[in-house]
Amino acid sequence: MNTPTDIQVDLKQRQVRLTWADKPSPSVYTFTQLRKACPCAECDAVRNNDDPLRILKPDQAITEGILRPYQPVELVGNYALQFFWADGHQTGIYTFDFLRQLGNG
Numbered sequence: 001m002n003t004p005t006d007i008q009v010d011l012k013q014r015q016v017r018l019t020w021a022d023k024p025s026p027s028v029y030t031f032t033q034l035r036k037a038c039p040c041a042e043c044d045a046v047r048n049n050d051d052p053l054r055i056l057k058p059d060q061a062i063t064e065g066i067l068r069p070y071q072p073v074e075l076v077g078n079y080a081l082q083f084f085w086a087d088g089h090q091t092g093i094y095t096f097d098f099l100r101q102l103g104n105g
């Protein structure tokens, strides 16, 4: 199981940096990248274009990533991060395994 040894949220540069024990350099994620990759069911449906209500909420679920300025991210157990986007979206649970994979791309 992947668990970062350090988690940095840079609100100014709009980046999240995760350091892994077995990787020489940290994985860097832009907020936009994280928001577009949001693993929640709603964003998944929009990405897969199989949501019948999509026309009612066109792509609102996936926009430019802007985190709320206070408590923008929280640990979920010891296996995931939850991001709190400025528009109120917060249902995505980003497991460290998922983030590790995303960072390798």
Ligand SMILES: [Zn+2]
Binding pocket: 038, 039, 040, 041, 042, 043, 044, 061, 089, 091, 092
């Ligand atoms: Zn989502």
